[in-house]
Amino acid sequence: MSTYRYPKRQELFRRAAGVIPGGIYGHFSPATLVPPSAYPFFTARAEGARFWDVDGNTFIDYMCAYGPMVMGYGAPHVEEAAEAQRRLADCTTGAAPVMVDLAELLVDMMPAADWAFFAKNGADVVNFAIMIARDATGRDKIVMIEGAYHGTTGWMQGPGHHGVIEADQHQVIRIPWNDVPAFEAVLDRHHGDVAAFISTPYHIPAFADSQMPAEGYWEKIQALCRRHNVVLIVDDIRHGFRLDMAGSSAYFGFSPDLTCLGNAMANGYPISALVGCEALKSTAARVFHTGSYWFQAVPMAAAKANLVKMGEINAPQVMLTRGALLFDAMVNIATTYGYDLKVSGVPSMPYLRIADDESLMLHQDWCAEGTRRGAYFTPHHNWFISAAHTDADIQQTLEIVDEAFKAIKGKNLPIEC
Amino acid sequence: MSTYRYPKRQELFRRAAGVIPGGIYGHFSPATLVPPSAYPFFTARAEGARFWDVDGNTFIDYMCAYGPMVMGYGAPHVEEAAEAQRRLADCTTGAAPVMVDLAELLVDMMPAADWAFFAKNGADVVNFAIMIARDATGRDKIVMIEGAYHGTTGWMQGPGHHGVIEADQHQVIRIPWNDVPAFEAVLDRHHGDVAAFISTPYHIPAFADSQMPAEGYWEKIQALCRRHNVVLIVDDIRHGFRLDMAGSSAYFGFSPDLTCLGNAMANGYPISALVGCEALKSTAARVFHTGSYWFQAVPMAAAKANLVKMGEINAPQVMLTRGALLFDAMVNIATTYGYDLKVSGVPSMPYLRIADDESLMLHQDWCAEGTRRGAYFTPHHNWFISAAHTDADIQQTLEIVDEAFKAIKGKNLPIEC
Numbered sequence: 071m072s073t074y075r076y077p078k079r080q081e082l083f084r085r086a087a088g089v090i091p092g093g094i095y096g097h098f099s100p101a102t103l104v105p106p107s108a109y110p111f112f113t114a115r116a117e118g119a120r121f122w123d124v125d126g127n128t129f130i131d132y133m134c135a136y137g138p139m140v141m142g143y144g145a146p147h148v149e150e151a152a153e154a155q156r157r158l159a160d161c162t163t164g165a166a167p168v169m170v171d172l173a174e175l176l177v178d179m180m181p182a183a184d185w186a187f188f189a190k191n192g193a194d195v196v197n198f199a200i201m202i203a204r205d206a207t208g209r210d211k212i213v214m215i216e217g218a219y220h221g222t223t224g225w226m227q228g229p230g231h232h233g234v235i236e237a238d239q240h241q242v243i244r245i246p247w248n249d250v251p252a253f254e255a256v257l258d259r260h261h262g263d264v265a266a267f268i269s270t271p272y273h274i275p276a277f278a279d280s281q282m283p284a285e286g287y288w289e290k291i292q293a294l295c296r297r298h299n300v301v302l303i304v305d306d307i308r309h310g311f312r313l314d315m316a317g318s319s320a321y322f323g324f325s326p327d328l329t330c331l332g333n334a335m336a337n338g339y340p341i342s343a344l345v346g347c348e349a350l351k352s353t354a355a356r357v358f359h360t361g362s363y364w365f366q367a368v369p370m371a372a373a374k375a376n377l378v379k380m381g382e383i384n385a386p387q388v389m390l391t392r393g394a395l396l397f398d399a400m401v402n403i404a405t406t407y408g409y410d411l412k413v414s415g416v417p418s419m420p421y422l423r424i425a426d427d428e429s430l431m432l433h434q435d436w437c438a439e440g441t442r443r444g445a446y447f448t449p450h451h452n453w454f455i456s457a458a459h460t461d462a463d464i465q466q467t468l469e470i471v472d473e474a475f476k477a478i479k480g481k482n483l484p485i486e487c
Numbered sequence: 488m489s490t491y492r493y494p495k496r497q498e499l500f501r502r503a504a505g506v507i508p509g510g511i512y513g514h515f516s517p518a519t520l521v522p523p524s525a526y527p528f529f530t531a532r533a534e535g536a537r538f539w540d541v542d543g544n545t546f547i548d549y550m551c552a553y554g555p556m557v558m559g560y561g562a563p564h565v566e567e568a569a570e571a572q573r574r575l576a577d578c579t580t581g582a583a584p585v586m587v588d589l590a591e592l593l594v595d596m597m598p599a600a601d602w603a604f605f606a607k608n609g610a611d612v613v614n615f616a617i618m619i620a621r622d623a624t625g626r627d628k629i630v631m632i633e634g635a636y637h638g639t640t641g642w643m644q645g646p647g648h649h650g651v652i653e654a655d656q657h658q659v660i661r662i663p664w665n666d667v668p669a670f671e672a673v674l675d676r677h678h679g680d681v682a683a684f685i686s687t688p689y690h691i692p693a694f695a696d697s698q699m700p701a702e703g704y705w706e707k708i709q710a711l712c713r714r715h716n717v718v719l720i721v722d723d724i725r726h727g728f729r730l731d732m733a734g735s736s737a738y739f740g741f742s743p744d745l746t747c748l749g750n751a752m753a754n755g756y757p758i759s760a761l762v763g764c765e766a767l768k769s770t771a772a773r774v775f776h777t778g779s780y781w782f783q784a785v786p787m788a789a790a791k792a793n794l795v796k797m798g799e800i801n802a803p804q805v806m807l808t809r810g811a812l813l814f815d816a817m818v819n820i821a822t823t824y825g826y827d828l829k830v831s832g833v834p835s836m837p838y839l840r841i842a843d844d845e846s847l848m849l850h851q852d853w854c855a856e857g858t859r860r861g862a863y864f865t866p867h868h869n870w871f872i873s874a875a876h877t878d879a880d881i882q883q884t885l886e887i888v889d890e891a892f893k894a895i896k897g898k899n900l901p902i903e904c
Contacts, residue, residue, distance in 0.1 A: 082584055085587050085591070086586070086587045088591075089587065089591050089594050089602050090587070090602055090604065091772035092771075092772035092773075094582045095604060095771075095772065095777065096775065096776060096781060097777045098777070098782050110581055111581055111582060112581045112582050112584050113576050113579040113580060113581030113582070113583065113784075114575060114584065115575045115576050116575075116576040116577075121576065121580060121581065123581065129580075131580050133580040135579050135580050136779065137779065138578050138779060139578070139579070139580075143579065156566075158531060159530050159531065159532050159533040159538065159560065160533075160755055160756075161552045161555050161755030162530040162548075162552050162556070162560065163530060163538060163548050163551065163552050163553065163556075163863060164527055164529045164538065164540065165503075165529050165530070166530065167499055167529050169503070169507070170499060170502050170503045170506065170507070173503070173506040173507045174502070174505075176506075177506050184506075185507055186506060186507060187507065187508055187512060190757060190778070191607055191611065191778040191780070192778070192779055194608065197640065200650075202650060205649045210652045210653075210654060221778070222776045222778075223614065223640070224614075227775065231775060232770075233615075233774035233776070234618070235627045235658065236627075237627060237657055237658055241652065241654055307779070332779055333779050338577055338579075338780075339577075339578070340578070340607060340757055342779075353649075354508035354509075355508035355512065356509075356649045357649045357650035358644065358648060358649065358650075359512070359513060359650070360514045360515070360639055361513070361608040361609070361610065361638070361639075362553065362554065362608060362609055362724070362749055362750050362757075363755075363757035365513075365515050367530075446580060
């Protein structure tokens, strides 16, 4: 603790604030990291499951780049494949032969994939899925879950957000998670107008516990979609390849029409994918959707190598098992200090919350104490674990967890900012 | 010519068509390349101003990855900077220190930049600019130019495109290029409702000649925007750093509020940027817009190194001069065969068209004959030249141009597909 200093971070953030709106923006903004003094903001170096900030402080990483890092920073199987492709070609005038290999791989791996399409952002493929659903059905309306995150395009963000106009919301209907009757009511009220139902495989609201599907939920949603010719879209961008290599719909036992993939595909190389059923392939071919760098070959080569390797070791199972070990132990440590640490979602990407304090101040304080001690704990977003977190990382994390609980137990007020 | 064979491409495209909608999609789709037999589809290797297809055929590249390649494939100054950053960190949990350097560089380089924001796609920053304009003005409507391309988000594509719904167009007003009275009429009719005017620096419609701004056009547009508190957005994604390192608005002598940048920034590494004036910085900070890979460090390091190097050699001037040399010579060769080759736009990204044939069949045929002979000529999109096209490349291209005119002169019908 006495070694946690950050003069370079402070100076760098001061410079950043001069030339970048908010200094650091989007989901990387330090605004929800309280107190900001506990958090590193900038990464100078990363390797395996750890990163170093600009002041030389090191952190065991439980955010994993907010999802993309799944096999360790600088994982050799990814970097070697990327480098081999880079020596040939990356962003050129033609498509990459490896694009075809990668599409074939996804079609082989995933029951819900008869074809694949590649882009950069998660939102690129969510928007493409919506366009396909509208073109295929001739309908306009989209049903989504209240509080779900699918990206930052106007319609995806709820009403009232800065830059979002009322018109962005006109074709979007929000229903609560796990509420089949609510979906039935929407289908009745907007009979013949609903193009698509879109949802993550289980619900991950911000600032709140993750919520798993109720028994039979997906079966009923799928049946309703089929009956009403509504395109069933799974946004598997955050969950994908952290539950099952065959896709999170395989984990929960249902068959979406379109599946959005991204974050964990290429261990940090920028790529997203839409995979879908044969019936929508010709529609997908006629909807024009593209971007300057979507045919970049290196991320495709990285994704191919990464998905093959993840399949070989069953990386989702590794993360689920290792996560369960870690988070169960955390809960036990919490108990010894008299705290009720709630862990929701699956152990490869759980949401944590100290349940004894509705204000979340106590939880924020505990996360900050952990981060100051070298394990990056985020307070209001789900965490991530990777297949590269070692037994030693987990052991060290548990020691930090113990110290962090001890620290918050020893005081009544949040630490000084 | 006798050596132009492509059995591997045919086989690869057959596989692609099995697992990817349309085989190759978006702006890389071979659909507008007629006859497709002349075009390579896939790139196996690229270096300098050339690429090789999967059958070993080589092409001098006049598409430059549709814009991103500006200093030659594999340019050492870019690859060395990228590799140095890659050894440290790429996509991690923190922002990259180089993000701050890059923002400072853009602010130094461009009079229209008091701050910078980074994303992946061009459309990411166009959409961000629109959100900022709406939040800053409290208005909804966007004025854009008929036939302009800003990406493939619903509102950007004109009505009638697959997947685009009527509601996408409700807040978008299209006016002809170079038509100041039309803009005045819109400002009258929608008084107090127009959030933004967005346009490329000069107009580059598809399948048609590029159109430069009329004398005084930008001055008048800027004055109208100021008078009506309309945010003036320049989409400089395709033009940027091909006209002037200070931005295309500096080339044409006006001052936009927001400028969208991308393609040529990082020589193919995936990054886009929005830069803007001080007055909109706090609005930009409160509009939430983000993506999984937007903080990726390697493309930022590549952009920084590339922009510095481009500034050192004045790369836009190199491309404009070299392009003028090449395209003037092409026009002369055309004349000797009795053809009127029209070159519009600037010589670093000109649009070419044989004017003797309204159907464009003759022009398609000529482009195909050039491509078959090893110079990639696209028929319906503007071309690009890079600062890496050598005198030898240009000499060889002119020989190919001569042969291609000879070939089309020798027959009356389009070549066999």
